Amino acid sequence: MNQDIKERTFNFGLRIVNIAQHLPDTKAGHILGNQVLRSGTSIGANVEEAVASYSKSEFIFKTNIALKEARETHYWLRLIEGSNLVKSNRLQDILNETEEIKIVFYFFIFN
Numbered sequence: 001m002n003q004d005i006k007e008r009t010f011n012f013g014l015r016i017v018n019i020a021q022h023l024p025d026t027k028a029g030h031i032l033g034n035q036v037l038r039s040g041t042s043i044g045a046n047v048e049e050a051v052a053s054y055s056k057s058e059f060i061f062k063t064n065i066a067l068k069e070a071r072e073t074h075y076w077l078r079l080i081e082g083s084n085l086v087k088s089n090r091l092q093d094i095l096n097e098t099e100e101i102k103i104v105f106y107f108f109i110f111n
Contacts, residue, residue: 005104006051009044009066012101015094016040016073023085032085036076043069043101050108060109067105074098 020037023029043066050062077098081091 005101005108006044006047008104009047009101012094012097013041013044015097019077019080019086019091019094023080026085028083029085032076032080032083036073036080039069039072039076042066043073063105063108067102067109070098070102070105074102 016036020033020040023033046062046066046069050059050066053059053062074095077091077095080086081088081095
């Protein structure tokens with residue numbers, strides 16, 4: 001796995017933290033914020049673990065976990081968008097980034 005995806009997922013995690021901090025102080029804001037914060041920040045952590053893998057199978061396993069977390073994060077972001085907790089136009093860029101990160105993981109897993 002190259003340095004680009006490590007840096008990209010780190011920066012993605014920072015963006016997720018920022019989004020979570022700006023959700024409204026409501027029950028929905030807290031719950032969705034916690035969910036997206038957990039899944040969105042664990043993507044980069046799993047990439048770091050994949051880089052430190054001892055075998056190709058462990059690398060694929062850890063990358064697959066990162067992919068699952070990216071898919072979950074995409075879901076929470078869509079839910080935040082759909083519930084109008086954040087304006088849709090403010091989430092489009094990170095939703096697109098989530099899709100691109102998932103594509104990168106598919107490449108690493110299936111090639």
